[in-house]
Each structure stands twice: as structure tokens, then as C-alpha cells.
Amino acid sequence: MLARVLIRPKEGILDPQGKAVERALPTLGFEGVGDVRVGRMVELEIDDESRLPELCEKLLANPLIEDFEIESVE
Amino acid sequence: MKFGVLRFPGSCDEVDAAHACERIGDAEIIWHGDESIGDVDAIVIPGGFSYGDYLRVGSIARFAPAMEAVARFAQEGGPVLGICNGFQVLCEAGMLPGALLPNRSLRFLCRQVGIEVVDAGSAWTRACEPGEVLSIPVKHTTGCFFAPPEQLEAIEASGQVAFRYAPGENPNGSVNDIAGVRNEAGNVVGLMPHPEHAVDELTGSVDGLRLFESAALALA
Numbered sequence: 001m002l003a004r005v006l007i008r009p010k011e012g013i014l015d016p017q018g019k020a021v022e023r024a025l026p027t028l029g030f031e032g033v034g035d036v037r038v039g040r041m042v043e044l045e046i047d048d049e050s051r052l053p054e055l056c057e058k059l060l061a062n063p064l065i066e067d068f069e070i071e072s073v074e
Numbered sequence: 075m076k077f078g079v080l081r082f083p084g085s086c087d088e089v090d091a092a093h094a095c096e097r098i099g100d101a102e103i104i105w106h107g108d109e110s111i112g113d114v115d116a117i118v119i120p121g122g123f124s125y126g127d128y129l130r131v132g133s134i135a136r137f138a139p140a141m142e143a144v145a146r147f148a149q150e151g152g153p154v155l156g157i158c159n160g161f162q163v164l165c166e167a168g169m170l171p172g173a174l175l176p177n178r179s180l181r182f183l184c185r186q187v188g189i190e191v192v193d194a195g196s197a198w199t200r201a202c203e204p205g206e207v208l209s210i211p212v213k214h215t216t217g218c219f220f221a222p223p224e225q226l227e228a229i230e231a232s233g234q235v236a237f238r239y240a241p242g243e244n245p246n247g248s249v250n251d252i253a254g255v256r257n258e259a260g261n262v263v264g265l266m267p268h269p270e271h272a273v274d275e276l277t278g279s280v281d282g283l284r285l286f287e288s289a290a291l292a293l294a
Contacts, residue, residue, distance in 0.1 A: 013220070014247070016180040062130055062166065064173045064222060 001049050002073040007061045008039030039066075043073075075099040075290055078114030080144070080160075082106040082124035082135050087270060091120040091157065094270035098286045106138040116153040116197075116289045117144050119160030121213075121268060131174060131216045132162030141167065153197035153289045154262045158214055161254070161264030170255055170264045171229050172221040177214070178247030184213040186278065188240030189253045189267055193233050196256040197292035198263040201284045207240050208281035210267040217266040219248035219255075229255060236263050261292075 009015040017038040025033045042060055046052060052070050061068040077095035081088045081103050088103055095101035095118060104111055106124075111117065124135035135141060141163070148154045148169060156164040164170040177183060188209055191202040202208070221229055226249060229235060237254035244251045246266070254265025269282030 014175060014178065014218070016176045016178060020180055059133065060129070062133070062173055064225075065175065065220060 002043065002045055003049065003052060004071040004073050005042045005044070005052075005056055005060055006039060006069045006071065007042065007056075007066050008037055008068075010065055010067050013065050075115040075293055076113065077101045077116050077118055077286070077289070078104045078111050079118045079120055080104050080106060080138075080140055081120075082122070082138060084124045084126050085120050085122035085159070087121035087157065087159075087268065090268075091118045091270040094273045094282065094286055097273055097283060098290050104140055106135070106140045109139040109143060111140060111143045111147060115293050117147060117155070118270075119144070119154070119156040119163055120270070121158030121160060124159055124163060127159075127216075130166070132159060132164075132166040135159075135163045136167035145169065148257075148262050151259065151261050153292055155198050155285065155289070156262075156264035157268055157270060158217070158266055161266055162216065164262060164264045169262050170257055171225055171234065172219055172252075172255060174216050174266070175218040175220050176216050177218055177245070182213075182215045183217070183245050184211070185245065186211050187243045187245055187253075187267060189237040189243075189265070190240050192235045192238050193256060193260075195233075196236055196260040196263050196288070198256075198285045198288045199236055200291050201287040208237075208269075208272075208284065209279040210269055210272045210282050212245055212267045213271075214246070214266055217246040217248070219246075219252040219266070221249065226250065232258060234258065237265050237267070 272282030
């Protein structure tokens with residue numbers, strides 16, 4: 001199956017990338033935008049989807065600092 | 075004694091690290107794909123950008139065949155030092171507690187800092203006095219040490235903080251000013267500053283030598 005994994009900084013973890021984007025937006029005229037968080041998205045083809053959570057915990061995300069969410073695409 | 079210095083694709087401080095080791099003993103560079111680390115007495119995982127720092131800094135390097143040998147070596151009590159990217163690799167491998175986040179400033183940093191030796195009992199700090207401040211450079215973008223509150227408490231309570239930035243010198247926003255930590259046994263140490271760049275008066279400080287001297291003491 002094709003799966004999509006969304007990885008984002010855990011709640012409360014400082015996200016300097018998100019902060020930088022947030023600060024840049026008003027200078028481009030985009031007012032009223034807050035709480036910007038920057039994460040990453042990984043798409044992969046996997047035969048045995050039951051192994052996905054383990055794969056995410058062991059490599060795709062660092063559970064100390066990141067949360068992940070698995071979305072099956074098809 | 076003989077130091078082994080790992081080299082990953084993207085490492086850039088392995089030559090300096092080997093030079094620093096050679097001031098104390100012999101040094102051999104070990105390729106990441108080697109399954110054996112040979113007959114070395116201590117291991118240094120140097121700075122750089124192992125595997126291009128893809129995915130997360132240090133996250134891919136821990137799967138290198140040489141790292142499996144290093145993990146076994148550490149489990150048997152062998153001294154292992156991770157510097158900068160090497161520290162990130164050891165955290166990702168679970169051989170040290172915590173994680174490294176991007177600097178609070180979001181900027182690359184390169185400067186001399188004072189770091190206080192908090193624990194002088196580890197394999198890489200025993201040539202130092204507790205409370206002594208070493209002058210050592212930092213150069214990194216992802217050096218903000220972080221541990222969730224519970225883990226942080228445990229690190230502090232068990233004396234696993236090896237180095238702290240001197241008051242007012244925390245360059246990256248690290249929690250509790252932590253510059254380096256050790257494992258529970260004290261044979262594995264990681265830090266963001268670069269002791270291998272502080273081994274000659276020419277570059278302003280020789281304080282970094284103390285870490286390499288410590289490893290020799292630990293093995294004596």
C-alpha cells in the first residue's frame with residue numbers, strides 16, 4: 001500500500017523553523033497567522049502495513065521530540 | 075593506546091579528531107561500512123554531516139555496520155566519545171539520553187565558549203577537575219540539547235551531565251545549559267563543542283586535550 005506519514009514537532013517543543021516562517025508572513029502582508037509548525041511528510045510503498053508504526057518510531061520520527069501520524073492513501 | 079575515529083560519508087572532522095588522538099596515542103580512521111572496529115582501545119565519533127544529515131541529524135548513521143560494532147564495544151565498557159554530529163548520532167542510537175534540536179537562533183554558530191566540567195568521573199573527563207572551565211569552540215546549527223522533563227530530571231539526578239556552558243555562554247538554547255552528557259556507566263560521552271579543535275596553542279586553546287588524556291587515564 002501507499003502510505004503517507006506526517007511528522008511534526010511535539011507540542012511544547014520549540015520549533016525555530018515554524019517561528020521563522022511565522023515572523024516572515026506579516027512582512028509579506030499575511031496578517032493574522034499564528035502557531036506555525038513545520039514538520040515533514042514521508043510517502044512510502046509498504047507491503048506489510050502492520051509494521052508501519054514500528055518503522056516510524058525507529059527511524060522516521062524521534063519519539064522524544066516528534067509526533068507522527070500515519071495516513072493510508074490506498 | 076589506540077583510538078579509532080569513525081568516518082561516515084559526510085564526516086568532516088575525522089582528520090582533526092585523529093590528529094588530536096595522536097597527541098596521546100595512535101589513531102586509526104575506521105570506515106562506516108566496516109563491520110569490525112579492530113583492536114582499538116577507544117572510539118571517537120567525529121563531527122560533520124553524516125549521510126548528509128538526511129531525515130534528522132544523526133538518524134541514518136546509527137545503522138552503519140561500524141556503529142553496530144561501536145554499540146557492542148560500548149556495552150562492554152569501551153570508551154566512546156561523540157563530538158557534535160557524533161553526539162547527535164549517539165543520542166539517535168539511544169546510547170545517550172536526550173536529543174539535539176535546531177539552535178534557538180536558527181543560525182549556524184561558530185565561536186569559542188567556556189564549558190564547565192560537571193562530572194569529572196567519566197572515561198572522557200577524568201583528567202579534569204570538577205568545576206573546571208575549558209575553552210573549546212562550538213560550530214553547529216543543531217546543537218540545542220533537549221530532554222523531556224522526566225528524562226531531564228533523571229539525567230540531572232544521576233549525575234549524567236558531563237559539561238555545562240559557563241554562565242552566560244549558552245550559545246544555542248540548550249536546556250539547563252547542558253553542553254554534554256554521559257551514559258549511566260560513564261564510558262560513553264557526547265558533547266556539542268569540539269575538543270579536537272582545541273589541542274594546539276596556534277588555535278587559542280589546548281583544553282580539548284584533556285578529554286583525550288582522560289581516555290588514556292581510564293584505560294591505564
